Amino acid sequence: MCRSIKTLFNFDPPATDEEIHAAALQFVRKLSGFNAPSKANEAAFHRAVEEVAGSARRLVDSLVTTADPRDREVEAERAKARAAARFG
Numbered sequence: 001m002c003r004s005i006k007t008l009f010n011f012d013p014p015a016t017d018e019e020i021h022a023a024a025l026q027f028v029r030k031l032s033g034f035n036a037p038s039k040a041n042e043a044a045f046h047r048a049v050e051e052v053a054g055s056a057r058r059l060v061d062s063l064v065t066t067a068d069p070r071d072r073e074v075e076a077e078r079a080k081a082r083a084a085a086r087f088g
Helices: 017-032 040-061 072-085
Strands: none
Touching: 017 040
16 A cells, blocks of 8 residues: 555544545555556546545445544654654
């Protein structure tokens, strides 16, 4: 999975449509190999992003857990600590 695609389930506040769209865009970029598609592939690329985003939203909204929601600030600090350890 792309490192820039983050877990979006079980956060307080819940994932926004923008976060889900960004994850869908990264996923389609990874699958297609395009950062930006050519004019010939633009419609298919954008359609795929919208379909993946819709599927991701339905998935995130339908999942259930008994775990407490994760805190975005705590997770961001953990990610910064991992990056600092990895990249110095």
